Amino acid sequence: MEKERVDLNAETEEDPSSSTLLDLTSYQLHDLDSVELPLTLTELDLTTNRLSSLDPRISHLSFLKKLSLRQNLITDDAVSPLSSWTTLSTLEELVLRDNQLKKIPDVSIFKQLLIFDVSFNEVTSLNGLANVSNTLKELYVSKNEVAKIEEIEHFDQLSILELGSNKLRVMENLQNLTNLQELWLGRNRIKFVNLCGLKCIKKLSLQSNRLTSMTGFEGCIALEELYLSHNGISKMEGLSSLVNLRVLDVSSNKLTSIDDIQNLMHLEDLWLNDNQIESLEGIAESVAGSKEKLTTIYLEKNPCAKSPNYTAVLREIFPNIEQIDSDVFS
Structure with missing residues (x-):
């Protein structure tokens, strides 16, 4: 099913309370006060708005599988309520790309998480990844300030790891990622190749290193x-x-x-x-x-x-x- 862009000012004959997909991309919203959030939602896309906080009503969306907050004004404090919203525990995809985060947020309640994206922030360390579910298949932490690969050893289901445009000098702690298919490490400071024994990788980038x-x-x-x-x-x-x-x-x-x-x-x-x-x-x-x-x-x-x-x-x-x-x- 394709996303349906919601016109906030238009009247519709459809019953909005039964919607499963809500795409509010590029509405430049500062908040969601004027938006109805049906409890039936499985996907909520808030990409490219002006949100600086999370609407507490999101915490009631028990069927939600995908949540995108890409390109907003979300800080560490603003995202912290997520860690206590147990109703969302079956979330599978969380996108916090291009915000104002300085650390990996606590997402330990999401026991079925498959995709986690915190690229284009100001994250200085991967500390906090140890609490992310080992169900994860795709992890994106590109364009941050990360200097060390760590706390990823438990991701034995991971297929894509994106750590490009950071401050990495050493390839390390990859040995347990036995299902890794794609490894993206471009634009770092790496001098030597060390794949830690991995042999199943299909796509590998080390562009713009040393x-x-x-x-x-x-x-x-x-x-x-x-x-x-x-x-x-x-x-x-x-x-x-x-x-x-x-x-x-x-x-x-x-x-x-x-x-x-x-x-x-x-x-x-x-x-x-x-x-x-x-x-x-x-x-x-x-x-x-x-x-x-x-x-x-x-x-x-x-x-x-x-x-x-x-x-x-x-x-x-x-x-x-x-x-x-x-x-x-x-």
């Missing part, structure tokens, strides 16, 4: 997408075992050659732009395994991109190529 080496991915044979742009990597290595890799982004590094991917049979997207690769000579052998599969390649802003007949040479090497740099072919 890596100088690609070692550490060798055991991640399930990996399908790897994003390593904007680091200080000078050599492609540790990739030959990533037999399921479809997307590889190593743009904006210090690479001088294309190495260790000749046996990758499923590679579709290869981003190598903004490096120091001198020549197209040998590229056919370097990407031999995926020569038929490759549909997108970026090599612009390398010396080799100034080669005569640059585009024609690449199109001859890769018969099914659909895009070279910004040029798209039908």
Whole structure:
């Protein structure tokens, strides 16, 4: 069922008391005084308003499964009543993204929580996550001030972890996340790869960190997408075992050659732009395994991109190529 946007001023023949979805996105509301909150609601979306407190009537919505307070003016004090609203204990999705939080709120009463989002706040520590239900499948804490990965060891059902744009220096305490499929750590201060023995990750981003080496991915044979742009990597290595890799982004590094991917049979997207690769000579052998599969390649802003007949040479090497740099072919 699609969300129905509620017109606060319009009359309707439908009985609002039986509604299950209420979308008040972008109404710029300062409070909910003028809004009816049917007790039958299962989803309440208050994205992009001016709310600085929680309407106590929300505490009576015993059927509520999804609550979004994204992009409001919610502070730590304003969100604190949630911790005592036991009527909401079956909530599955809580979005507090883009508010004014400085710490992880107490959400321990939500014993069935699946999605928890506190990105784009001012959170300085992951302290408090230890009290979040181990049912959690998706955790988003990007664009905060977090310096250490901690209190996540009990999340053995977690499939997505987003900690990008923080102040992390070390990859740690990931070993129990045995069901993790996606790990997003871009825009941090990480120097070394340490996946703590995890082998089931399918999507991994370490863009815009301080890596100088690609070692550490060798055991991640399930990996399908790897994003390593904007680091200080000078050599492609540790990739030959990533037999399921479809997307590889190593743009904006210090690479001088294309190495260790000749046996990758499923590679579709290869981003190598903004490096120091001198020549197209040998590229056919370097990407031999995926020569038929490759549909997108970026090599612009390398010396080799100034080669005569640059585009024609690449199109001859890769018969099914659909895009070279910004040029798209039908």
